[in-house]
Amino acid sequence: MTARLGASVNGALARADWGRNAVPYARKKSKSFTVLAGVALAASLIVAPLVGSAASAEEPALVGKVGVIQDAGQEQNKTSYWEQEFSEFDAKCYKHEGNDINNSHGKLTNGGLTVTLNEYDDSWWGNQWVVLVVKSGNLNNVIENPVAGTAYASPINNGGQQAQVSHWIVCKGDVPEQEPEQPAPLKSDKVETTFDCETDVATVTTTTTTTPYVWDEQAQKWVLGTPVVAEPVVTERPLTDEEQQDCPPDTTVVTTEWEDGVWECGDTTVEQTREVTTTLVDWQGNPIGEPTVVTETRTRDLTQEELAECPLVPGEIESVCLGDVPYLGYEVSLPEGYEVDSETPVTITFVNPDGEDYVVENQPLAGTLLWPGASASAPKMWPGWALVDGEYVETDGNYAWTREGVTVEFHVNPDYETAITYPEATALCANPPIGGGDEPASTPSAPPALAVTGGGVSPILPIAGGAALLMGLAALAIVAYRRRVAS
Structure with a gap:
């Protein structure tokens, strides 16, 4: 969805992309969100826009999300002001006092320090919230394109503390919808190759990770989502001659069967022996040196059949x-x-x-x-x-x-x-x-x-x-x- 918002040099309302694929920003119309402060510096009156207390580096951390903090005048306390400001969306605005803690539009949260909007009802005028104005003291927290379920902060009071919400205004509007184009997902392959010198086989394991783009309602843009790792694909191939030459010398082991020794009645175990012949061979199977012959022994229990x-x-x-x-x-x-x-x-x-x-x-x-x-x-x-x-x-x-x-x-x-x-x-x-x-x-x-x-x-x-x-x-x-x- 997009909205078009802007200001021409002479204060006329122009159109710019504003919606799901645009980041909300402070409106720039000369009559919007400003208070005039006159100072006689010379022969002329200079009108300077003030942005509330937004420039103060000493402000305390506020509970809830902050849009643009601006000074609140009498006009800004009226729904008609905001309907005019967002007339391009045929805005219809509603004012709720601080003692109206819960209604169909939203509710006060965090002990009255924040406002949280409800989900937009399809039966309402328009198709989305276009602006939320949270007032406390002499300041407004103005949030364009607010999102349901998010707690939006009240401004600080004259004592430098976050104040209880005195009233809040929310506007519905008819914003033209536009399906933003979703970027193609990012894909990456991780390839691991292991060599088995005993079988002369190379095993190649390829793992593909796909990261899709998802829509961030708050940021109003596509962002990378959760990576999805696919099942590894495993393939095998013979080792090349060069790879085989890197393999260590192999061994061939020939083992005879276990052979019982002599046992007598009264014994409960018998000793067994076998021969193990080990030969080193190169990658082509050629013997290296003389084989090694080792005699191994172990003891096993006589079976009940043998004892019988x-x-x-x-x-x-x-x-x-x-x-x-x-x-x-x-x-x-x-x-x-x-x-x-x-x-x-x-x-x-x-x-x-x-x-x-x-x-x-x-x-x-x-x-x-x-x-x-x-x-x-x-x-x-x-x-x-x-x-x-x-x-x-x-x-x-x-x-x-x-x-x-x-x-x-x-x-x-x-x-x-x-x-x-x-x-x-x-x-x-x-x-x-x-x-x-x-x-x-x-x-x-x-x-x-x-x-x-x-x-x-x-x-x-x-x-x-x-x-x-x-x-x-x-x-x-x-x-x-x-x-x-x-x-």
């Missing part, structure tokens, strides 16, 4: 008697580093050389197990014996094959096996009573049982004399057995 290749570690494993009942007492340990997620991981197998094995699963790592064919509750039984018509008779059945020596396997994932001999015939628990009586075939003192750990079949059986007496005897037997083994 080791057998279980045996402790005390033998046949034992608890009262007149035969048991297998055992104790095995897992290989070092091997882990299980159960408290009863052991499967115990009595190996039958001529038939089906006897298998018991879900056993602890140490404990006692009732001998195959034996019974700890009435009617008590022994392997190789059967109860016929109330009398015990020898038989080839009832796991008789376990009496002459049997192989027992212990399996978790690691395995262990050993040969176990059934208690000798002279043992208290070897055979049933003869003829169906209450006494066994022989009555020597029974060997003590191994300690029971980790659960499993309880070896504590009821016998004559009560359960408490049997538990005390068993404990004494365990202590005696441990001492004998230790010795």
Whole structure:
């Protein structure tokens, strides 16, 4: 939008560009924004235009935007004065007193020190604000082409301080519109090139920055806006011979596979070795000097599968008697580093050389197990014996094959096996009573049982004399057995 404003030599109103592509300036008509001060210097009266207090370097900083500060006379307090001044825009002016703090045109802001105009209403006369006059004391702050939303200052008072607005005049006008030509945006390219001597490729990254021009309402001109950086454009090309010659000598590295060393059961790690051969080459790939061979070592943990290749570690494993009942007492340990997620991981197998094995699963790592064919509750039984018509008779059945020596396997994932001999015939628990009586075939003192750990079949059986007496005897037997083994 433009307005045309100016003054001819004889005071006639001329037209000059004024609007969106022009900076507001003080109007120069001889009758505008001036007061006359006469001084008799000679025979003539000299009329000098005064520009308010604008020339004072001692003025305090004002709150709000300042246009042109001018002395205010009686005429300048009238809307008709300003309508005449801006008649070229068919101006219609409105006066608002300082106590009119808010109306459709604008409002007092900053505690009454500034005036802020509202957005121009399309239903109003004209198409824009053409002038705002803010008065306080004897001065006017005159702002041509004011902008809505901007706080415009009141002038200072006679005491040198910014005064409260006494009144303000605003004028609407019909300003011819003209679309100013927007300058072409500024563009700049930033080019970065990196060289990869390993792949013989040059990577070119081009980043374009575009800065558009935007319209500055206050300055009424096109100004540079915010730069916009485009996504970088990346291209590749082969290195030239000259660029390749600038590359440092390359290296070729040949590495053998890691090779395990020797490890034994009980180890949890194994040492590995490999050879690394490094050769320097020039940009054409020709070797430089002799290659360098280095042996590297590292240690890795053995896997659970590898640890499972080791057998279980045996402790005390033998046949034992608890009262007149035969048991297998055992104790095995897992290989070092091997882990299980159960408290009863052991499967115990009595190996039958001529038939089906006897298998018991879900056993602890140490404990006692009732001998195959034996019974700890009435009617008590022994392997190789059967109860016929109330009398015990020898038989080839009832796991008789376990009496002459049997192989027992212990399996978790690691395995262990050993040969176990059934208690000798002279043992208290070897055979049933003869003829169906209450006494066994022989009555020597029974060997003590191994300690029971980790659960499993309880070896504590009821016998004559009560359960408490049997538990005390068993404990004494365990202590005696441990001492004998230790010795």
